[in-house]
Each structure stands twice: as structure tokens, then as C-alpha cells.
Amino acid sequence: MARFDPYENNGGTCVAVAGDGYCVVAADTRLSVGYSILSRDQSKISELADKCVLASSGFQGDIKALQKNLAAKELVYEHNHNKKMSCPAMAQLLSNTLYYKRFFPYYTFNVLGGLDSQGKGCVFTYDAVGSYERTGYSAQGTGAKLIMPVLDNQLKSPSPLLLPAQDAVTPLSESDAVDLVKDVFASATERDIYTGDKLEIVVINSSGIHRECIELRKD
Amino acid sequence: MKQKKRNEKGLAVAARRSRLVSELRSGIGGLGFWVNRLPVCGDFSLILICTGAGCRMVGYTDLPTKGGFDFGLCRRNQSLVEKGGLKIPGFLKTGTTIVGLVFKDGVVLGADTRATEGPIVADKNCEKIHFMAPNIYCCGAGTAADTEAVTDMVSSQLQLHRYATGRESRVVTALTLLKSHLFKYQGHVSAALVLGGVDCTGPHLHTVYPHGSTDTLPFATMGSGSLAAMSVFESKYKEGLTREEGIKLVAEAISGGIFNDLGSGSNVDVCVITKGKTEYLRNYLLPNPRTYVSSKGYSFTKGQTEILSTKITQLKPKVEVAEGGDAIAMEE
Numbered sequence: 001m002a003r004f005d006p007y008e009n010n011g012g013t014c015v016a017v018a019g020d021g022y023c024v025v026a027a028d029t030r031l032s033v034g035y036s037i038l039s040r041d042q043s044k045i046s047e048l049a050d051k052c053v054l055a056s057s058g059f060q061g062d063i064k065a066l067q068k069n070l071a072a073k074e075l076v077y078e079h080n081h082n083k084k085m086s087c088p089a090m091a092q093l094l095s096n097t098l099y100y101k102r103f104f105p106y107y108t109f110n111v112l113g114g115l116d117s118q119g120k121g122c123v124f125t126y127d128a129v130g131s132y133e134r135t136g137y138s139a140q141g142t143g144a145k146l147i148m149p150v151l152d153n154q155l156k157s158p159s160p161l162l163l164p165a166q167d168a169v170t171p172l173s174e175s176d177a178v179d180l181v182k183d184v185f186a187s188a189t190e191r192d193i194y195t196g197d198k199l200e201i202v203v204i205n206s207s208g209i210h211r212e213c214i215e216l217r218k219d
Numbered sequence: 220m221k222q223k224k225r226n227e228k229g230l231a232v233a234a235r236r237s238r239l240v241s242e243l244r245s246g247i248g249g250l251g252f253w254v255n256r257l258p259v260c261g262d263f264s265l266i267l268i269c270t271g272a273g274c275r276m277v278g279y280t281d282l283p284t285k286g287g288f289d290f291g292l293c294r295r296n297q298s299l300v301e302k303g304g305l306k307i308p309g310f311l312k313t314g315t316t317i318v319g320l321v322f323k324d325g326v327v328l329g330a331d332t333r334a335t336e337g338p339i340v341a342d343k344n345c346e347k348i349h350f351m352a353p354n355i356y357c358c359g360a361g362t363a364a365d366t367e368a369v370t371d372m373v374s375s376q377l378q379l380h381r382y383a384t385g386r387e388s389r390v391v392t393a394l395t396l397l398k399s400h401l402f403k404y405q406g407h408v409s410a411a412l413v414l415g416g417v418d419c420t421g422p423h424l425h426t427v428y429p430h431g432s433t434d435t436l437p438f439a440t441m442g443s444g445s446l447a448a449m450s451v452f453e454s455k456y457k458e459g460l461t462r463e464e465g466i467k468l469v470a471e472a473i474s475g476g477i478f479n480d481l482g483s484g485s486n487v488d489v490c491v492i493t494k495g496k497t498e499y500l501r502n503y504l505l506p507n508p509r510t511y512v513s514s515k516g517y518s519f520t521k522g523q524t525e526i527l528s529t530k531i532t533q534l535k536p537k538v539e540v541a542e543g544g545d546a547i548a549m550e551e
Contacts, residue, residue, distance in 0.1 A: 035314075035443050035481045142338060152524050154517065159525040176515070183513035190509065191340045193314075193481040219333070219477045219484035219507045 007059050007107045008033060011194030012044055013143035014055035015184070016113035017155065017177050018121030018136050018169040022205040025113035026181045027055040028143075028189070028216060030197040040197040040218065047209060048074050052087040052114035053202050054094070057141030058128070059107035066106050069097060087114035091124040091132060098130030105129050109140035114204055121169050121204075136169045143188035143195040150184050174203065182214055189216045288407070316444030316476025316483040317347060317358035319413040320456065321437045322465035325422045325493035326415035329469035330358045331444065331477050332502070333484035340484070346501070348490045352377050352388040353497060355416030356490045357397075360442035361429060362409040369410050373397055390416040390423035394433055402431030411441045417492050444476025444483040451475045466491065470504055477506070 014027040027044040030037060045055045046067040054070065056063045073093060077085050085093070091112055098106055105128045112124040125138035136157040139147040152159060155177075157170040170177060178201060189196045196219070201212045299305045314335040319328045330347035333340055349357045349370035355377070359366025373396045377388045394414060401408055412427040426439045438456050440448040451472040460468065466489055476483040487504035490497070 032481060037479060037481065149524075153519065154523075156523070159527065161527055162525060163527075179513050179515060182511045186509055186511040190343065193335060193338050193340060193484070215510050217484075217507050217510060 006104075008061075009058065009107070009142075010038070010060040011142050012057040013139065013141035013147065013185070013188055013192070013195045014044060014057050014109070014111045015139045015147060015151075015181055016055065016111045016123040016125075016137065017151070017181060018113065018123040019172060019174060019177055020121065020169055021115075021119060022174045022177070022203060023053075023113040023115060023121035023123065024174070024177050024181055024201065024203050025053045025055050025111065026185065026199060026201045027057065027141075028185065028195050028197060028199055030195065031060060032194055037197075043200060045200055045202055046071070047202075048090055049084045049087070049114070050209070051204060052085065052090045052112065053204060053209070054090075054110060054112050055140075056108045056110045058109045062106040062108050066097065066108055066110075070094060073097070086117055087112070087122050087124075088116055088134075090114075091122075091134070094124075094126065095130040095132045098126065098128070102129050109144075111138050111140050113202075115206075119206060141195075143185075143192040146188045146191055147184050150187070151180075154180055174205065178203065178212075185216065288404070314444075314480070314482025314484075315347065315360040315442030316440070316448050316473055316480060317360050317413050317442050318440045318448050318452070318469055318472045318476075319358065319415045319424045319438065320452065320460070320465060320469060321415075321422050321424050322460040322462060324462060325417045325491065326424050327462075327465040327469045328356055328358050328413060328415050328490040328492070329473045330488045331473055331483040332486045332488060333477075333482070334363055335482055343485050344502070346488065348488050348499065350374060351393050351414070352381070352416065354418060354492060355388060355390055355393050355414070356492060356497070356499070357393070357415075358413040358441070360411045360413075365408045365410040366412065369397065369400060369408060370412070373400070387418055388416075389418040389420065390414065390425065391420075394425050394427065397427050398431045398433050401427065401429060406430040413439050413441050415490075415492060417494050422492075440472065440476075442476070442483065444473075444480035447475040447479040448472035462491065462493075466500075466503075474504070474506060 011032040012028050012030055017024045025045060029041050029043060031039040031042040042060070044057055044063065045053060047053050048070055054067060056066065070093065074085050074090070094110065094112060107128060109128065110126040112126070114122060116122045123135050123138055124132050125135055125140065126132045137151050137155055139151065155170040155172060158168045172180070181201060182199065185195070185199050196216045199214050199216050201214070203210045203212070296307070300307060314333055315331060317330045319326060328348055332344045332347065334342035334345045347358055349359055349366070351357050351370060351374045357370050359370060373393055376396055377393055380392065381388055393416070397412065397414065401410065406429045409429050411429055414427060415424045424436055424439060426434045426436060426441060437458070438452045440452065452468070455468055455471070469489055470487050473487045477485070477487070485507055486502045489500040489503040491500070
């Protein structure tokens with residue numbers, strides 16, 4: 001007997017890199033199911049606050065629900081505290097929201113990027129049930145395994161696996177980091193069938209949020 | 220029964236009775252090794268024990284020759300997976316879009332060039348159009364090893380047949396050889412083929428399924444991208460196409476598979492077969508160049524990926540005996 005399966009993996013990859021005074025959040029725009037493409041232009045990125053951007057990959061139904069849920073909670077916070085949520089505050093909220101559904105999880109693999117209260121870049125990486133950690137860079141999704149080793153090698157930040165935990169960002173410049181992210185996505189697209197079509201790059205720095213799109217392979 | 224001592228490498232020098240085989244199987248097989256018995260030259264078969272470290276040949280037995288696969292170890296392998304937690308090694312599938320069509324003067328075959336291993340692209344530019352005879356080519360979808368092996372085998376058989384008969388090979392000969400082989404293996408040889416060629420009886424196009432059934436068609440598609448390609452054919456195919464129209468239609472159909480099916484991708488290969496002439500157009504279209512190349516380049520200097528911890532273990536420990544009358548430094 002075939003039971004109803006509530007989940008589906010719609011593929012895709014998300015990456016975030018934190019620098020000194022900037023943060024780069026990037027995700028591809030392909031939505032797929034099985035061997036078919038449902039959309040070549042579906043965004044995985046959502047701006048939750050003026051210094052805080054969320055990128056999620058996994059099951060699109062849960063991604064949409066989660067991002068809507070967080071946006072609503074952020075609005076309530078703004079009304080109660082008369083200010084927008086900071087990135088570390090949003091990080092904790094996301095973790096709590098995910099763990100709230102511990103026994104029927106959001107099938108989402110999230111990466112939260114932004115600037116903290118000191119203006120330094122911060123990246124928070126999550127699993128499906130809310131375990132999170134502040135790091136200098138992270139990748140999630142179907143292409144994450146292809147991308148992470150390259151970031152470990154090229155970003156020249158202290159490895160997040162080192163003990164004692166070192167909270168540091170990449171010494172690279174913003175343009176170098178963006179160039180690396182583009183190249184790394186082009187490479188992941190070559191070898192991962194679920195990644196491709198278009199790459200959306202969001203850069204957060206002191207002057208605000210700036211978006212960019214580049215084409216990826218469509219096969 | 221003669222028995223000689225095994226030499227250091229574990230080779231049994233004399234022949235043993237088949238009773239030893241079952242002892243070996245139940246004894247060593249239970250320890251989580253892969254035990255393979257391979258039929259070799261007539262009456263003998265070799266016993267190979269494969270572990271993670273490699274294979275060891277353990278003995279010879281005299282058993283009657285059998286054709287095909289030996290399914291004797293299937294139950295043991297299955298129980299190892301269920302209770303022992305062992306994982307069966309995976310296959311490389313081709314994903315794939317392959318097509319063929321008949322035009323005025325012959326047949327045109329087409330294929331994409333992506334080979335996948337689950338969600339990862341294993342080969343970005345592999346060849347899926349296989350040679351069978353100078354006037355017959357075969358596109359293959361399914362497990363890559365199976366399509367390669369079966370087309371190579373039938374190609375050799377066709378060549379021997381050409382020598383024996385002194386005539387050009389016919390497409391129906393290749394078809395019969397393929398379908399009887401695949402039927403004999405009951406679908407375990409996972410090869411789905413589009414076979415096309417021109418012989419003295421005219422142009423022919425056939426599809427062959429893994430279980431051994433065949434169809435004879437004016438246009439055909441196979442593989443995970445077959446629906447995308449077939450939609451193009453069903454819209455635009457007509458009888459009596461010219462060579463240029465045929466090539467264009469095949470390229471369009473394969474492109475449909477490349478862009479709409481995730482299991483297919485990269486480039487388009489085309490093969491045009493007419494009476495007396497075959498043109499194999501490898502990489503006829505390259506519609507997927509890499510979109511971004513970093514102008515900075517990369518340097519991978521030593522120490523760039525951080526070393527978290529280091530532990531050095533001496534493999535050959537040196538033991539030194541303390542200085543005495545006639546002291547010798549001993550090595551283990």
C-alpha cells in the first residue's frame with residue numbers, strides 16, 4: 001500500500017559568505033521534481049529585515065510557509081519593540097520556529113545571512129529541525145557537498161571545524177567574494193543536475209541590500 | 220584426492236572437490252566478504268574472495284560449464300543487506316535522451332552526452348551512439364556498462380558473421396542477436412536501445428527493451444528524456460524528410476530532452492546512415508558552454524585548507540636494544 005508522503009525535494013543550492021562589513025547570500029532559481037523542471041525562475045531568497053536575508057532549499061511548500069511565518073513574526077516584533085529585528089535575533093527566532101515543528105519538520109535547509117549590530121557580516125547555518133551555528137560561510141542544498149570543500153579552501157577564513165571556535169569572517173574583499181560565489185555555482189551546476197538556470201546574488205552592506213542575477217547552464 | 224600445500228599467496232595448487240566450495244561459501248561468506256565464483260575455461264571455475272582490500276583467488280573446482288549468471292549467492296547477498304547492513308554498490312545509469320528516425324534516404328540517430336550517477340553528473344561528454352557494423356549503429360540508454368557490453372558483444376558477433384557469409388550485415392540480424400540475449404537475462408541486463416541502419420533490404424529503425432521485446436518504427440525515442448523528445452517528433456515528423464530536415468528534427472528532439480529532462484544534458488551527437496555511407500557527427504551541437512569563469516584563477520598552496528589536528532603513527536616501530544657487549548638494533 002502506498003502511504004501519502006507529505007514531503008518532496010525540489011532541489012537547489014544556497015550559499016552565504018560573511019565578510020568584514022558585507023555579507024553575500026546566493027541561491028539558484030531552479031525548481032524541480034524528480035527528473036522534471038517546474039520553474040527556471042523561482043526565488044529561494046527572502047529579505048526578512050533590512051540587514052537580514054534568508055535563503056532556503058528543500059521542499060518548496062515548506063519554504064514558502066516558513067518564510068511567510070517568519071515575515072509575520074518579524075512584523076509583530078517591529079510593532080512591539082519599535083525597531084526592525086537584528087540578524088542574531090532573527091537567527092534565534094528561526095531556530096525556535098523550526099524546533100517548534102520538531103515532530104513534523106519543515107523540510108527546509110536554511111542559511112541566514114546579514115550584518116550584526118556591529119556592522120560585521122554574519123552567517124547562520126541550520127539543519128531541518130533548528131540546530132544552528134554562527135559561521136563565516138556555509139552552503140546548503142543538493143550542491144552543498146560540491147561547494148563546501150572549495151569554500152573551505154579558497155575563503156581563507158578560519159575553518160568552522162576548528163576548536164576553540166573562532167568567530168571570524170573572510171578577509172576577502174566584497175568583489176572577490178562575489179566572484180568566488182559565481183564561479184563556485186557555475187562549477188556546481190556542471191555536476192549537480194538539480195542546480196542551474198539562474199543564480200540570484202544578494203549583497204548586504206552598510207549602504208543596504210543590492211541584488212544581481214547571472215545565467216547558469218539550463219540543461 | 221591430491222592436495223598440496225598452499226603457497227604464501229593463498230593459491231590452492233591442486234583441484235578440490237565441489238564440497239569445498241560450499242564450505243568456503245558458508246564459512247567465509249558469512250564474514251561479510253563478497254564471494255564470487257567465476258566460470259573459467261571449461262570445467263574449472265575460480266573462487267575469488269573480494270574484500271575492501273582487494274581480491275584473493277582461493278581455489279579451483281571442477282563443475283559443469285554453465286552459461287549466463289550464477290544466481291546461487293543472491294539469497295546470501297540479500298540477507299547480508301537486510302541483517303548485516305551491507306550496501307550493494309550502485310550502478311552508473313545514463314539518464315539519457317536517445318532518438319532515431321527514418322528519412323528519405325536512410326536513418327538518422329541522435330543522443331545526448333550526459334552520464335549520471337544518481338543526482339551527480341559522472342561524465343559530461345560520453346558517447347551513447349555505439350558502432351555495430353559499418354552500416355548499423357545503436358544508441359543505448361539504461362545502465363552504462365550493460366549498453367556498452369551488449370553492443371560490443373553483438374558487434375563482434377556481426378563481424379564474425381560477415382566473415383562467414385561474405386555479405387554486409389543486416390539490421391534484423393543485429394536485432395535478433397540483441398533481443399535473444401536480453402530475453403535470456405530476463406531484464407537483468409538493463410539496456411534500452413535504439414537500433415538503426417541501412418542494408419540491402421532498405422533502411423530500418425527498431426527499439427529494443429531490457430526484457431527483450433522490440434518495435435519497428437518510423438521514429439523512436441528512449442531514455443528518461445524520451446517524452447520530451449517524442450513530443451517534438453509527434454509535432455513535426457512527416458514521411459519523406461530530406462537529410463537536412465531529418466538532422467534538424469533529431470537535433471531539436473535531443474535538445475528538448477537536454478533542456479527539459481534533468482537526466483539528460485550537455486551536447487547533441489548525431490549519426491546519419493545512408494546506402495553506402497555513414498556519417499558520425501560527434502558533438503554536432505554544443506548548446507551548453509560554461510556560463511562563468513573566474514578571471515582570477517585559483518591557487519592551491521599547501522596548508523590552505525586548515526589542518527585541525529595531526530597524529531603520526533609509525534607503521535614499523537624500531538626497537539633498540541640497550542648497549543651491551545654485542546648489542547644489535549632489532550627491527551620488527
